[in-house]
Amino acid sequence: MPEIPEIHSLARQMEQVLPGKQLQSVDIKGEKCLNLPPEAFRAAVCGQVIRSVSSHGKWIIWQCDSEDRLLLNLNMGGETVFYPEPGEPRKGWRLQLHFTDGSRLSIGFWWLGYFHFVPAGQTHPMADGLGVDVLSGDFTPQWLRETLKAKKKAVKSVLLDQRVMAGIGNYYIHDILFLAGIHPLRQADSLSAAECARLYETIRSRLEGAEALRGAAYERDLYDQPGGFAGDVIAYQEGRPCPRCGTPIEKIQTGSNAGYICPHCQRQKGGRNGSKRAVGTGKKGAGNPGVSQGT
Ligand SMILES: [Zn+2]
Structure with missing residues (x-):
């Protein structure tokens, strides 16, 4: 896509x-x-x-x-x-x-x-x-931090919501969250300022890097040539070792779709039961007892 x-x-x-x-x-x-x-x-x-x-x-x-x-x-x-x-x-x-x-x-x-x-x-x-285009000048570290702070939803579902921020889809999201060290089911408003800053830098560098190579290798450009970006890190790599720590990559349910994570590098902080299988995070107020709902 x-x-x-x-x-x-x-x-x-x-x-x-x-x-x-x-x-x-x-x-x-x-x-x-x-x-x-x-x-x-x-x-x-x-x-x-x-x-x-x-x-x-x-x-x-x-x-x-x-x-x-x-x-x-x-x-x-x-x-x-x-x-x-x-x-x-x-x-x-x-x-x-x-x-x-x-x-x-x-x-x-x-x-x-x-x-x-x-x-x-x-x-x-x-x-x-549509929301803010994530490769435009309107997408700033401060905007991302304030937007995430206002959302009591899984961070992945916020990043994919085109009415909030436009442009990230289900291919780049997995590696963006892995490289930023953030579990997709973390509540958006639970991210620290440092995590928001790291997420911002990762979104920018990952997407701009892919754009400079005319996009993903499985897509065609205006002259029918494939893109030059083929730098998957953990996306769609279930069972393979994490490039950082060697833990097998897991495929988990994240709302209505799947996510790929390293369970060691991307912790679902705030969870007392350590559940990695929480579902329904795309819905407002959906039950996810492992994650603090804040105040
Ligand atoms: Zn790892």
């Missing part, structure tokens, strides 16, 4: 090539990824000139000269490939955008993705409801 390193990287590549291009026509095979019926979508987007490209969380935003926006979200993954010249469509394409200069963009989704038209002055319920 593409996360913020892949999306930022893709948006940066688009920003180098798309501004100034005018959309001439759109071939549509994946109607479900649109927010308008195909004919209405074509009428809305054909003739638009792209002014700039940016991203917020996992959304790529094309700002048009008309002030309308086009929003792309690859959701579970996909390929967005640019071709400078006309030619055969890429296998698995769902949308093909043709520009007036003969270049084109082929978009394919592994699962349902989104390509939405937003008229000038209107908001988008998903893209405009």
